[in-house]
Amino acid sequence: MVEETLERYLxxxxxxxxxxxxxxxxxxxxxxxxxxxxxxxxxxEALGAPKERxxxxxxxxxxxxxxxxxxxxxxxxxxxxxxxxxxxxxxxxGEAIAILAGDALLTEAFRLMARKRHPDVxxxxxxxxxxxxADAAGSKGMAGGQVMDLESEKKKISLADLERLHRNKTGRxxxxxxxxxxxxxxxxxxxxxxxxxxxxxxxxxFQIADDVLDIEGGEEIGKDVxxxxxxxxxxxxxxxxxxxxxxxxxKLAEEAVDLLKSxxxxxxxxxxxxxxxxxxxx
Amino acid sequence: MVEETLERYLxxxxxxxxxxxxxxxxxxxxxxxxxxxxxxxxxxEALGAPKERxxxxxxxxxxxxxxxxxxxxxxxxxxxxxxxxxxxxxxxxGEAIAILAGDALLTEAFRLMARKRHPDVxxxxxxxxxxxxADAAGSKGMAGGQVMDLESEKKKISLADLERLHRNKTGRxxxxxxxxxxxxxxxxxxxxxxxxxxxxxxxxxFQIADDVLDIEGGEEIGKDVxxxxxxxxxxxxxxxxxxxxxxxxxKLAEEAVDLLKSxxxxxxxxxxxxxxxxxxxx
Numbered sequence: 339m340v341e342e343t344l345e346r347y348l349x350x351x352x353x354x355x356x357x358x359x360x361x362x363x364x365x366x367x368x369x370x371x372x373x374x375x376x377x378x379x380x381x382x383e384a385l386g387a388p389k390e391r392x393x394x395x396x397x398x399x400x401x402x403x404x405x406x407x408x409x410x411x412x413x414x415x416x417x418x419x420x421x422x423x424x425x426x427x428x429x430x431x432g433e434a435i436a437i438l439a440g441d442a443l444l445t446e447a448f449r450l451m452a453r454k455r456h457p458d459v460x461x462x463x464x465x466x467x468x469x470x471x472a473d474a475a476g477s478k479g480m481a482g483g484q485v486m487d488l489e490s491e492k493k494k495i496s497l498a499d500l501e502r503l504h505r506n507k508t509g510r511x512x513x514x515x516x517x518x519x520x521x522x523x524x525x526x527x528x529x530x531x532x533x534x535x536x537x538x539x540x541x542x543x544f545q546i547a548d549d550v551l552d553i554e555g556g557e558e559i560g561k562d563v564x565x566x567x568x569x570x571x572x573x574x575x576x577x578x579x580x581x582x583x584x585x586x587x588x589k590l591a592e593e594a595v596d597l598l599k600s601x602x603x604x605x606x607x608x609x610x611x612x613x614x615x616x617x618x619x620x
Numbered sequence: 621m622v623e624e625t626l627e628r629y630l631x632x633x634x635x636x637x638x639x640x641x642x643x644x645x646x647x648x649x650x651x652x653x654x655x656x657x658x659x660x661x662x663x664x665e666a667l668g669a670p671k672e673r674x675x676x677x678x679x680x681x682x683x684x685x686x687x688x689x690x691x692x693x694x695x696x697x698x699x700x701x702x703x704x705x706x707x708x709x710x711x712x713x714g715e716a717i718a719i720l721a722g723d724a725l726l727t728e729a730f731r732l733m734a735r736k737r738h739p740d741v742x743x744x745x746x747x748x749x750x751x752x753x754a755d756a757a758g759s760k761g762m763a764g765g766q767v768m769d770l771e772s773e774k775k776k777i778s779l780a781d782l783e784r785l786h787r788n789k790t791g792r793x794x795x796x797x798x799x800x801x802x803x804x805x806x807x808x809x810x811x812x813x814x815x816x817x818x819x820x821x822x823x824x825x826f827q828i829a830d831d832v833l834d835i836e837g838g839e840e841i842g843k844d845v846x847x848x849x850x851x852x853x854x855x856x857x858x859x860x861x862x863x864x865x866x867x868x869x870x871k872l873a874e875e876a877v878d879l880l881k882s883x884x885x886x887x888x889x890x891x892x893x894x895x896x897x898x899x900x901x902x
Contacts, residue, residue, distance in 0.1 A: 349759060349760065353760065354760065354764065355759070355764045355767045355768060355771075357767060357771075358759050358763065358764055358767045359759060362759065405723075409719055409720075409723060412716075412719065414714075414715035414716045414719060415716050415719070432696075433696035434694075434696045434697050434770050435767065435770075437691055437694065437696060437697070437719065438691075438763050438766055438767055440723070441687075441691060441722070441723070441726065441763050442758050442759035442763040442764075444723065444726060444727065445726065445754050445757050445758040445759070445763065446754070446758050446759060448730045448750065448754045449751055449754030449755055449758055452747045452748075452750045452751035452754060453751045453755075455747060460743070461742070461743035461744045461746075461747055462743045464743075464747060465734045465737060465743055465746060465747065466734075468730065468734045468750070469731055469734035469735045472727050472728070472730045472731030472734060473731055475727050476724055476727040476728050476731055477631060477637070477640050477641060477644065477724035477727070477728060478631065478635065478636065481640065481720050481723050481724040481727065482636065482637045482640055482724075484720055485637045485639060485640045485717065485720055486637060488716050488717075489637075489639075
């Protein structure tokens with residue numbers, strides 16, 4: 339459903355300017371787990387609302403995530419040649435187009451949310467959703483987390499700093515993905531807060547699992563195994579050991595599931611997602 | 621008013637992460653004519669509405685413009701060391717922070733529009749404004765225009781292509797600045813369209829005047845005089861000569877003023893702006 343929505347709402351390659359649209363679609367089509375949009379749809383469903391209501395926002399969140407990956411991979415940032423097993427955007431299209439493809443995906447995300455408001459979503463609610471997403475993606479969220487990441491390279495950082503880094507760089511957008519679904523699904527302030535906490539916990543669990551995969555993962559994770567080690571990056575395993583990291587990720591996932599106690603079986607997809615983020619092999 | 625609004629709504633440097641906020645503020649404070657926000661406020665006033673109603677959107681438009689300048693100046697793009705007479709963002713803060721400062725300004729622009737909706741602006745109207753701005757700034761607007769600009773470097777292009785380039789790279793955002801003010805000011809569909817055409821004409825006039833300034837301007841324009849020539853960039857003067865370029869810019873400005881015929885003296889600031897864009901010396 340997410341794949342189909344992304345294709346439907348993104349410009350096609352033949353539209354002017356083709357090279358830019360090609361680059362945007364290349365990274366969107368490079369795959370990935372679609373974690374954020376799935377969480378948005380699952381949260382909307384957990385509240386008993388049809389997930390169609392959250393589709394444009396879900397797709398927009400994947401576009402924002404994809405823009406951040408394109409920019410993070412740039413030579414001036416992490417300088418990565420591979421992403422999801424494929425050459426990174428700038429490797430294929432050049433740096434200038436990669437920068438612009440990221441810019442355009444970010445812009446397109448806001449355009450999509452604004453132009454495809456579902457008739458059952460009040461304009462005021464959509465504006466709240468857009469504000470929360472911009473807040474999570476901005477200088478005090480995801481972009482700030484990337485600054486912190488750049489500044490911590492080849493430096494010893496504490497576990498508290500590492501957690502802060504991840505909470506901003508990836509956690510905030512994952513949390514807001516869940517919250518947005520809850521808001522679009524008509525959740526009460528309490529439900530939005532509870533689901534937000536669920537999102538925060540699985541966001542952190544996801545990142546810890548990612549660090550473990552970097553050490554243990556096979557080629558299927560699509561980037562060089564051990565690349566964090568090579569880059570002297572602080573990770574959970576490097577700070578607390580592999581087993582303790584795995585235990586922490588599992589504990590966070592369990593806590594996330596516990597938060598869903600007051601929700602009925604419509605929240606089962608959210609429960610499954612909590613288990614998936616720590617059990618995945620790629 | 622615009623300066624004060626930008627300072628009020630942007631994060632301060634001391635907020636985490638300080639380096640990123642410093643970089644964002646550096647480029648915002650580097651000055652500039654504030655053409656886009658002034659046009660937004662003037663269009664709102666032309667319709668008899670208080671300009672305060674359009675202030676957050678006006679400030680957001682300047683943030684979007686500033687993000688585009690930071691990214692355009694990057695080594696992978698135009699590789700400019702000076703902008704408005706000051707070292708460019710990446711020269712001062714490094715490429716990585718400059719990319720992120722641009723990203724964060726773009727994100728912040730949407731956040732600002734969403735979180736500071738004026739009570740007299742309906743939520744639906746604000747969403748329309750945000751959509752139109754995202755459309756003008758995105759892949760089929762400003763970002764697309766920058767791709768075209770990169771592709772036309774050191775190439776002979778026709779006058780029609782040059783006009784298309786400018787219409788997208790700078791024209792769309794200038795036009796939507798006027799349209800946004802008109803929409804926020806409660807304009808009718810006809811008034812929004814007329815003011816949009818006014819914006820389109822002065823946007824093009826502005827760009828032609830810019831090309832002329834690059835040849836004739838003194839140091840006050842803040843970049844090296846003759847830099848377009850040095851970069852072998854197609855410009856209006858290079859394609860049609862200096863005098864014909866000046867004549868065309870004046871003609872467009874006059875046509876823009878003519879479009880305002882049905883508006884009363886409240887549109888005088890818009891009339892003055894049309895004259896300013898072709899008469900300015902920097």
